[in-house]
Structures are given as C-alpha cells and as structure tokens.
Amino acid sequence: MSNSELFTSSIAKKYVMALTGLFLISFLVIHCTINALIFVNDSGETFNAAAHFMSHNIVVRILEVGLFFGLVLHMVQSLILTVANKKARPVQYAVVPGNSSSKWYSRSMGILGSLLLLFLVVHMANFWVPTKQAVFAGEEHNTFEAMKVVFAEWYFVLIYMVGVGSLAYHLMHGFQSAFQTLGINHKKYTPMIKAIGFWFSILVPAIFAAMPIAMHLGLIK
C-alpha cells in the first residue's frame, strides 16, 4: 500500500468535490459582494472601479486561474463519480423512494450542476469574454453599461433567474454536504453549519437575482 487510496478511493473523490465546492463558494462571496456595488446607484461608478481592480490586479488574476481549475476539477470529478454511481445500481426499482427519505435537490445535484454550467456559458459570453477582450486590447470595459444592455432583454433576465435558482438548490445541499464529507459533524457545530448554509443558499442567489430584475425595471440607472 503506497497511500494511493488517498487519491483513488471513493472517499478521496468526495473530498475533492467538497474542497472544490467550498472554494467555489468562497468565489461566490467575492463575486456577489462586488456586483452588489451596483446598488449604490451611482451610474456604476463604484462598481466599475471595483471591476477594474478585479480585472487588473495580479493576485486576482492568479486566483482566477485557480478558480477555473477548481471548477473543471469539480465537474470532471462529479462526472467520474456519477458514472461509477450509475454502475452501482444497474437495475432500477419499479417503485422509487422519491421524497419519502431524502430531499429532491440532494438527489439532483448533477442536473442542477448541469443547468448551472449551461447558465455559466451564457453568463461568460455576456460579460467575461467582452471584459477579457477589452483588457487585452488595452481598453476600459464599462461593465455596468454592458449589464444594462444585457438585462434590457427579458429572455436574458429569465435565463439568469433559472441560473440563480439552480444555484440556490445546488448550494442548499452542497454547502452543508461539503462539511459532512470532510468529516465535520459535531453536535455543537453542525446545526450552525446547516443554518449558515441555508441562509447563504437563499441570500446570495437572492442578491444575484435582484441585479437583472432591478436593471430590467430601470430601478438602477
């Protein structure tokens, strides 16, 4: 035995899911905080300044590469696990347990994650790609104005609602599940972790959801 099970066992694979998941959650905190600056309602002056810092600071640039790898690892590992888990039950039940013993979203992390991925493609095409193009061309990208243009379209607002909705349910299970996978389960702390996870899963997506809605309705100018 050469400690290989540290990387190959089913528990190790779940550790990767939990660690990358928590890393992606930490990104959400930053992303949500910076974007919430549009609510200052100063024609995006504060928000654009923060966006400029995020797209030019070297530390943030390095973290962005890490974020990309974290996301890819989270997706690839989940695919590997899903394939193995499907193999573990080749014949399905005629009558399935349904919601009698578990929450639907805890059983639908793959579907919710796939919805999130589809949303991410649209989201990055909307904002990430134009920002990068501007940075490479040495121009200043007015992200605030770009948001106004995108969110003027009702279908983009709808896509974003589906995106943050999937995020909410993905987090609702994922946040507390990550701690359990890492072996953190304690009478004192687990109820706290679950409560924080619950409110995080509601608050962060709600703040994100408020952005396209507020812009579409012209509440933020």
Place this chain on the structure above:
Amino acid sequence: MSGNMNLTLKVWRQKNAEKKGELVTYPVSNISPDMSFLEMFDVLNEQLITENKEPVAFDHDCREGICGMCSMHINGRAHGPKDAVTTCQLHMRSFSDGDTIVVEPWRAAAFPVIKDLVVDRSAFDRIISKGGYISVNTGNAQDANNLPIPKIDADKSFEAAACIGCGACVATCKNGSAMLFVSAKVSQLALLPQGQAEAKQRVISMVNQMDEEGFGSCTNTGACEVECPKGISLENIARLNREFTLASILEEK
C-alpha cells in the same frame, strides 16, 4: 373475521441470477391486520403451494428484528412504509383493504439477485473480513475497569454496533452506497481503546474492499439514515471520512 383485508401483491419473480425477472401479480385475501408482513408472505406461499406453483423465495431468519435478513423493498421503501423497522416488524395494519403492494429485492450491483427476493449480501461479509474485528488473545478477559471509557463514547460505539448489516442503506441510497454500513462497523471500534491498535489499517482495508465490491459513493442525501431499521446516524459517515483521510495520510505501510 372483520377487519381482515384483501390485497393485490406485485412480487418480483426471478428464477435465478442469470434469468430475467418480472413483477407478477398475486391476489391474497382475508389477511389479518395483526399479521407481520412476512406472515402475509407465508400465507401467499401456502396458497401458491396448494395451486402447485413455485413459492416466492424470500430471506428471513429471526423474525424479531435483529438478524437483518428480511430484505424487501416494499412500495418503494426498504422494509416498507414505517421508519426504524425491519420487514418482520412491519405489520399488515400499516396497509388498508384493497391496497396494491409492490415487493422488490434490494437493487445494487454488489447485491446480485439469487432468486426472487433473495439477494447475495456476502459483499458485506468480505468487507468485515478486511478488518471489522479486533485481534485478541484467548484466555481470561481482563477486568472491565482496566480501560476507562467515557460514557458518551461507549454509548456512541454501542449505537453504531446496533447495525445488523441488513443492507437497507445500500438498497435505499440512490448511489447504492454502503457508507452507512461501513461507517458503523468502523465507528463501533474506532470509538473504543480496544479498536485503536488496528484502527488505521482497518479503515483503509475496509474502504478499499467497499470500493472493490462496486458500491457507489456517498452524496449525503441522508436517505440511509431514514431507512435504517437501527437508526444508525450519519455522524458515523463523517467519522469514517475523518478516520479514512487521517489514516491514508499517516499510514506508513
């Protein structure tokens, strides 16, 4: 007698491991609400024998909730609609006259169907043989008070030891994961001083065997804890994760 029920059973029939199986419908009548679910199956089998048909093969042994043999997936739930019971402890009063009841075997790649409702759960035995024990010399047992054990640890170990290896956790898990079973078998020893000597090797070997048998991974839906007839807690799975990670980092072999 009044209050007796007429039911429609849809039972999984499969001749052997190789043959394809199917759900077959059987009507049963005059079923007393005081019968256990297995006794109702005895009635069905009597009926089939009189009709010169092959009786339904199903596992059962103690019929008092401690052997873990009665692996039946009833109406989509392991051991039927009640929580914290085995099939023998499920009574027909949990059903009503005219009900249709679907009975299937445990479904998992690691638990192949042998016949009808009987599955091969020897994968669990192979996991246990990889370290689900402590090595002790024969002879007189030492005085119990030589090893002080905090009450809380003793209780948790006892609760984990209540696992009867019935496989309901695997049967109900959407991934066919055996994590609740393995975590109980690791925890009952990891919580006690007697279990420490072999702790690292135990958890690594048992988890490796679990993976080898083709059980899925744990995604923390919590369904196993709900269906477990002995109320084994998810806390054990967190302990297994901890024990496993530390052991695989620290083990020098």
